[in-house]
Amino acid sequence: MSRPRKAQALTADEIRRLGVFLHHRTGMIFGEAKRYYIERRIADRMAATGMRTFNAYFAHVEADRREVEQLINIFTVNETYFYREEHQLRCLSRSLLPGIIQDREPGDLVRIWSVPCSTGEEPYSxxxxxxxxxxLVDAYHIEIVGSDIDTQVLLDAQAGDYGERALSRLPPDVVERYFEPSHDGQRSLIQDLRESVKFTSANLVDPASVAAQGxxxxxxxxxxxxxFDDSSRLLAVDNLYRSLHPGGYICLGHTESMTRISKRFSLRRFEDAIVYQRPGSDRDG
Structure with missing residues (x-):
């Protein structure tokens, strides 16, 4: 058994430089409060690239787009599991979709976006x-898109292999219907389900990246x-606003509130969940 790699101590200025770099590209905040987290991950990337000092590694990052991708990947948070915040899924089928299809014909397109999608549990859920x-799921053309800034988790999502913890909230009969036994106690999502979700790379603070999703x-x-900090949060929300059809809905995490970020959305209270709606008669400037 090998010993854990010893993290190199970073100076306050090195932490700041890295934090500015990551904030500019992802909107996420990393500073002194997360020093241990930062130093462990930088040590891993320095070892992987053969760089002996932070300055050498940072110069490598600035010169190599592929390493920027790897750096972002190790700093993203990917905590998820199937049927997380199930009440929002109930709201989707009981309230949101029935309202959306009122103006649609059978066979029309309905698009649902999971972002960030991490390793795929949410869009597959x-x-x-x-x-x-x-x-009415078969009566309409349902397109589900899962997007993330982390390119490695997108590959994992497409593979569709999951362990016991990820599946723990699913009813046993649902697991049996949609997952096949795999290796090392893992289960693989059946191919029909893997093909039902499209995975793409997207950065919530990059308007062009978000607009490309439609x-x-x-x-x-x-x-x-x-x-995110306040400015990045507002930028992301404006990008998400433009990504919704007028009248469309956005579901946030249970600790998040859109009303604290932007007044552009209307708060909607449904039987199962509180969601936010883009007004149906507005016009983008």
Whole structure:
């Protein structure tokens, strides 16, 4: 057994430089309060690239777009599991979708976006939930898109392999229907379900990256805005606003409140959840 790699102590200025770099590219805040977290992850990347000092590694990052991607990947937070905040899934099938399809014909497109999607549990949960709980799921063209800034978790999501913890909230019969036994106690999502979700790379604080995803009827953007500062949070929310069709809905995490960030959305209280709606008659400037 090898010993854990010893993290190199970073100076206050090095922490600041890295924090500015990450904030500019992701909107997330990293500073002295997260020193241990930062030093461990930088030590891993320095070892992987053969760099002996922070300055050498940082120069490498600035010169290599691929290393920027790797650096961002190790600093993203990927805590998730199937059927997380299930009440919002109930709201989706009981309230949001029935309202959305009032002006649609059978066969019309309905788009749902999970961002950030991490390793895929959320967008796959949406697909499974609708198959299990929305009788009209086959009557419309449901497109589910999962997006994340972390390119490694997108690869994991596409692979569709999950352990016991990720599946622990799913009813046993649902696990049996949609997951096949794999290796080392893992289960693999059946191919039909893996093909039902499209995965893309997206950065919530990059307007072009968000615009490239198109517009959606429902967006699940849960438990990420809490990691942004005020300016990045507002930028992300403005990008999300433009990504919704007029009248579309956004679901946030249970500790997040859109009313503290932007007045552009209307708060809607449904039987199962509080969500936020883009007004249906507005016009973008």
């Amino acid at each position: 949406i697909a499974i939930w609708l198959l299990e709980n929305w009788p 517009q959606f009827d429902v967006i699940f953007c849960r438990n990420v805005l809490i990691y």
